[in-house]
Amino acid sequence: MTGIHTPVLLEESLNALAIDPDGIYVDGTFGRGGHARALLARLGAAGSLLGLDRDPQAVAAGASLARRDPRFAMEHASISRLAEVARRRGLCGRVNGLLLDLGVSSPQLDEPDRGFSFSTDGPLDMRMDPSGGRTAAQWLAQAREEEIARVLRDYGEERYAKRIARAIVRARGERPIVTTYALAQIVAAANPSREPGRHPATRTFQAIRIHINRELEELRTCLAGVCELLTAGGRLVVISFHSLENRIVKRFIRNEARGDRFPRGVPVTEKETNARLRVVGRPVRPSVSEVAANPRARSALMRVAERLA
Ligand SMILES: C[S@@+](CC[C@H](N)C(=O)[O-])C[C@H]1O[C@@H](n2cnc3c(N)ncnc32)[C@H](O)[C@@H]1O
Known part of the structure; x- marks a missing residue:
């Protein structure tokens, strides 16, 4: 079904935001x-919520909510531009909570025209923001074999990256690869591994999507500006869906919680270390019942941190 997205870790993420009405x-x-509406339900008349998304369809849904609720505003922007948006809106150092629920939405996956899914046939696009940038088909038509292999290995953790890249380059020499089914078939034929319950093109599609949308760079740039955004006691809540994102979030929080490094034995207070975040609790995974009700939640992992004074 298109147009519906079931929010992941909904109660857990709202509780983690420790919402001040x-x-x-x-x-x-x-x-x-999904998260935004539930968050607004916990805010009073003086509270406010700003929504961002790089996908024009998500922005249209947000704009419609903004027309109905004066506490809510929507911006068409990538998270890498969050610091700039916050500066323009006078929000720096004033935000009580930032939620990032990363990855793709169900409408993006389910809509064949967006080209994210190997299980429906559509144009091989995969851009979260179709108003700019290269499609997956355009990139696959031009990229060198080694570059394709590197993307599949680095972003898909695909063991057979070289073999699959070679098959893609051979196939595009015969005819351009412009549909999701065409790519899925080429990958399935080249990939000898059979992971139970997983289509052989899963890792390849994930890798190409991450590359086309520069997802890891987006996340790194966004996190680099988070501490300037949050007020003392403000919360950062990030839900990630694969190990690459998770690693970036984990390292960022760990480094900000540790602050400057001092030689062993030098007595320093927390303030003197310039630590800017405190880790809140342990990483949270969805419950068995949530995964049973929404299998897309299965790889979710939530991390929480709080801005120190
Ligand atoms: C998992 S969905 C979020 C679902 C949402 N929490 C809900 O309950 O409906 C991820 C959304 O983030 C957007 N997105 C992913 N990366 C982004 C980025 N770098 N900047 C802005 N939006 C991004 C996608 O377009 C998608 O709409």
Whole structure:
């Protein structure tokens, strides 16, 4: 079904935001607003929420919500531009909570025209923001074999990256690869591994999507500006869906919680270390019942941190 997205770790993420009803919140990945609407329900008349998304369809859904709720505003922007958006809106150092629910939404996956899925046939696009940048088909038509292999290995953790890249280059020499089914068939034929319950093109599609949308660079740039955004006690809540994102979030929080490095034995207070974040709790995974009800939640992992004074 298109147009519906079931929010992942909904209660857990809202609780982690420790919502102040009069606070200022940012949802960096609005999607279809599942988290945003539940957050607004916990805000009072003086609270506010800013939504961001790079996908024009998500922005249209957000704009419609903004017309109905004066506490909510929507921006068409990538999370890498969050610091700039916050500066323009006078939000720096004032935000009580930032939520990032990364990755793709169900409407993006389910809509064949978006080209994200190997299980429906459509144009090989995969751009979250179709208003700019190269499609997956355009990239696959031009990239060198080694570059394709590197993307599949680095972003898909695909063991057979070289073999699959070679098959793609051979196939595009015969005819351009312009549909999701065509790519899925080429990959399935070249990939000798059979992981139970997983289509052989899963890792390849994930890798190409991450590359086309520069997802890891987006996340790194966004996180680099988070500490300037949050007020003291403000919360950062990130839901990631694969190990590459998770590693970036984990390292960022760990480094900000550790602050400057001092030689062993030098007595320093927390303030003197310039630590800017405190880790809140342990990483949270969805419950068995949530995964049973929404299999797309299965790889989700939530990390939480709090801005120190
Ligand atoms: C998992 S969905 C969010 C779902 C949302 N929490 C809900 O309940 O409806 C991820 C959304 O983030 C958006 N997104 C992913 N990467 C982004 C980025 N770098 N900047 C802005 N939006 C991004 C996608 O377009 C998608 O709409």
